[in-house]
Amino acid sequence: MQIEVNGQMVEAKAGAPCGDVLQESLSKKQFKNTVVCRCGDALLDLTSPLPEDCRTLEPVFADSEEGLDIIRHSAAHLMAEAVKKLFPEVKVTIGPAIENGFYYDFDFERAFTPEDLEQIEAEMERSVGADKLFSRSEMSRDEAKAFFAAQGETYKGEIIDDLGAERYSIYKHGEFTDLCRGPHVPRTGLIKAFKLLSVAGAYWRGDEKNKQLQRIYGTAWANPKQLKQYLDRLEEAKKRDHRKLGTQLDLFSIHEDVGGGMILWHPKGALVRAILEDFEKKEHLKRGYQLVQGPLILKRELWEKSGHYDNYRENMYFTEIDEQAYGIKPMNCLAHMLIYKSRLRSYRDLPIRYFEHGIVHRHEKSGVLHGLLRVRSFTQDDAHLLCRPDQLQQEIIGVAQFVKDVMEMFGFDFEAEISTRPEKSIGSDEDWERATEALKNALDAMGWAYDINEGDGAFYGPKIDIIIKDALARRWQCATIQCDFTLPDRFDLVYVGEDGERHRPVMLHRVILGSLERFLGVLIEHFAGAFPVWLAPVQARVLTVTDAQNEFAGKVRDYLVSRGIRAEADLRNEKLGYKVREAQMEKIPYMLVVGDKEVEAGAVNVRWRDGDDPGMMAYEDAAELILSAACEPFQRGGMSYSFSTTGSPHTA
């Protein structure tokens, strides 16, 4: 038959190994670098027979994205082989490729030690050196069950029962055989660059009720150079860890004595927060939101009424006042609804958009706390939008646009997900259906791609989640838009329609940054601590060469402060080099050096944190330079920068 191989038409025989067909159209070097092949949408082993209906055949090279997945998955098998050889009593479970690497979960009586990992790695190296063939074969369900049962691999039996198929493919290399859909690299020699990274506990099938297995993580690449680049990248990422930078830049701290997941914001960190809050308040007012404020604790009955007591109690803190039970708020919606309810609303009033920087407390499990990214006390930039059903679509789009404007302003890429009804939830099926549709329609209107997370919604409604990544490419949920037909019902929220009747409004819960704590954590890593000028706690520092310039330096500092710039003067009896180094390590965007020459000219010598120095200029001009740099990120989206709280002038 005639098929297209790598762009050219060739004559091939159906049933011949794909690898053989490919080999004729590829250079030796290319073929050596081929891990599997693609026929239409399907990926096939090089040893697989060429299907009858195959019209095009392409090689998948080791360094392509698909190729790397194959290598990583194959590396997981290689690791399982090594583990079984060293520890025959281990039971194998599953081992997929993941972003940048792979893992395999093992059932083993004891924990793997770092020494074990070294041994396993050495055993894998031997297997790579031996360049063993990966061979594919098939078994019927009964054969497969009997085969793995005979080896005591009970987890494989469970997987077979679960899949419920008639035929199963198995892969063998050396002495190791595993149930696997494949495909795999043709020979172990293609797994050239890998490293085992860590061992961790993981539950069988991801369910904490199940047995905890030992998971070994590893990374694998097409060649040693790529591997080194990745390991270097990991090192680099550690340097921008927000916990490390938080200490170095004196932004925040976490004290054991205060409690886990509680943040102490130091002056500079608190200032960055205040700037963000200030920016957000103005931006919300511009977009038709109203600022409101509720208390931290509300009576327990209210949480019972809302459903939080039944559905969210394990995450809440409670207290008692005058023998009356109170709940510390984990969310801000109740106060907002009561504000809505404080008077009768007309359809003309809608949509109503209430915004609050609301401090919430959630009892997160101790093991999940993580710097600023997962805490127990945090501030949400929370809003609740109450609207008529016919306004819902437009309101969701408005929020999505708001999210887009803000994320683009910070330079974050983001991904969207829609989460549907969870098991533990309240409300009718129709309402859930309507709400989910509204969210999907809005994202379609925005032209955003999104994934669906079945059963991941909040207990009161479906939601859109926006996910951004930290320095280690870990994904964090920030913005979320949640549709809610249920709470307005429970709290009997109404508006009077054009017809004079009472109607039920729809409520949207939404945050943009999510929590200020988490967002700042990701932001610190995103900018490696070098905040953009508008957010930098100190925007400019005047550095004197000797104390002969102290008076002039003070004058420059005062001028900058009067122009709304957060400026300091470093008048200490230290050498200029020392002051420059310190300012640089504090990542202050502008250093304004003044010596005798500058005093005489009424100028400053501008040194910029990020590279080329603008040089000497009148200090009034330097102020304009700094102000325009501060405004720069706001060019898009019709936003603007101004910050009214003056940083306290500091005279050292």
Added chain:
RNA sequence: GCCCACGUAGCUCAGUAGGUAGAGCACAUCCUUGGUAAGGAUGAGGUCACCGGUUCAAAUCCGGUCGUGGGCUCCA
């Protein structure tokens, strides 16, 4: 909450055949007035996370508690 690892000055870290602790930075005092990433001297600073055990003797060995880190589950 679960699995594994770790917990020494404000910070970063040394400190193994168990013998009542060290360095650099930061801090204080003094000297130095010096043009773009660290000038010099002196000094102060530690219940070696906490509790208990083994021992003549524990930062070091054992047990527990708390905390942190990497994951799992969960989440903004």
